[in-house]
Amino acid sequence: MIIGDVAERTGLPAKTIRYYEDIGLITPLRGDNGYRRFRESDVHKLAFLGRARGLGFSIEECRDLLALWEDRARASADVRAIAEEHLRQIGVKIAELSAMKETLSELVHACHGDHRPDCPILNDLAGGRGPLVCGDQATSLEGVVGFTHPA
Amino acid sequence: MIIGDVAERTGLPAKTIRYYEDIGLITPLRGDNGYRRFRESDVHKLAFLGRARGLGFSIEECRDLLALWEDRARASADVRAIAEEHLRQIGVKIAELSAMKETLSELVHACHGDHRPDCPILNDLAGGRGPLVCGDQATSLEGVVGFTHPA
DNA sequence: CTTGACCTTCCTGTGACTGGAAGGACTATG
DNA sequence: CATAGTCCTTCCAGTCACAGGAAGGTCAAG
Structure with missing residues (x-):
């Protein structure tokens, strides 16, 4: 199974799948032509990741969850x-x-x-x-919530 | 007024203020020593930006709002x-x-x-x-041990 | 004169990808 | 066999809104 098929089956873009390999979330095999060759277990991991990301888990949380998923004794x-x-x-x-x-x-x-x-x-x-009616003022931004902006 | 004072008055980090100058949201003057010199109007703009960002407006939205704020005829x-x-x-x-x-x-x-x-x-x-009760295995044994976590 | 706090610019890193270029591999057709 | 088109590969750059840090200049106090 090559990356295009996996992308279609999991709904994840090929770019994302390559990225997940880059950061070590999956480790697909390679064919003689250099193409990535995905096992069913890779596809399941990617589906797992897709769902976890869909629930807003960060990549690092996903990494932990994946490790726990693979640990039968967790x-x-x-x-x-x-x-x-x-x-x-x-x-x-x-x-x-x-x-x-x-x-x-x-x-x-x-x-x-x-x-x-x-x-x-x-x-x-x-x-x-x-x-623009500028007089002196003491600004009070102290209470502003440090909000990290969503993507 | 130099950047440290402005940072204290607005609650914005100096880094952020420099960044806002970089992207053209403000244009402070410069002293002979090369230090940024902020007018009251700059401070007001920064306070405006701080509040708008605090409400989650993006930088580009802030730019638009700032332009409207300065346009008396908006x-x-x-x-x-x-x-x-x-x-x-x-x-x-x-x-x-x-x-x-x-x-x-x-x-x-x-x-x-x-x-x-x-x-x-x-x-x-x-x-x-x-x-991990997923059906098949790879046709090759190569890499079966796989999935090692990189640092 | 030295110390230390402040300022400057420049470069890199963040999270989780996305887009694109350059080039190899495969498939179908003439 | 040549060619066209689609897929795959790697690598580099960009995104957003900054944050961290290095290297060096400036200033006031002791």
Whole structure:
């Protein structure tokens, strides 16, 4: 089975499959022509990775999960610990996004959205003051959540 | 005002401020010693950027918002359009994360999480099949031992 | 004069790929 | 057999929004 077939079967782009080999998640064989030759076990690993990535697990988490998957003697607690930590991170992100949504939603609602220049959204971003009306101020960005932006 | 003061006042790291100059979001002056010299207007722009980034706007969205902020004749509708689009994207992201959370939460609850190896989480990621009980083997024995984790 | 804190530029690395160029391999057709 | 087209290979660069660090200049205090 060559990479194109595997891509079709797993739904993963060929580029991604090569990348997963690069970083050591899979180790397909090679044919005499230099083409990668995938066993069924490789395809299953890739399908596993596709699902885990689809649930938002990072590559490193996937690596751990894959190792646990291959370890017949693993404790399910180890798997659950990874999943719970990931679940917690998802919760944090949802909370951050919800806070953003709330604030932004209020601002959008307050903005009449017509041809006139007055805009509560910009006023808020400017710190509650009008545009370019520069006086002294002590900015308070202390409370801003350090949000890592999604892809 | 030099970069350290600005960093303290805005809460933005000096690295970030330099980066914002690099990509043309701000254009501070320069002193005789080569140090950046920030006007109040620069500080206000940076505070604006900090808040906009805190609400999850991308750099390019920030660039647009900044341009609108400086345009006294802008229509508030233009600002609202950007905000609404961003709001929509946030909603999509929240929906995706919520779906992940839901699925993962079910799996975590189904997993007893003890020393035993049986794990619904891995079973699900494996596609409903058990671990490594995948049918065939390679026609060649070469590489069967495979799958060594690189550093 | 030395120390140490600050500033400068430049280069590299991050995560998880994606796009593209250059070139070899395979398949089908004339 | 030649050729066209599609697949495969490797390698390099780019993405986004910075962060880390090296090498070196500047400034105020002791």
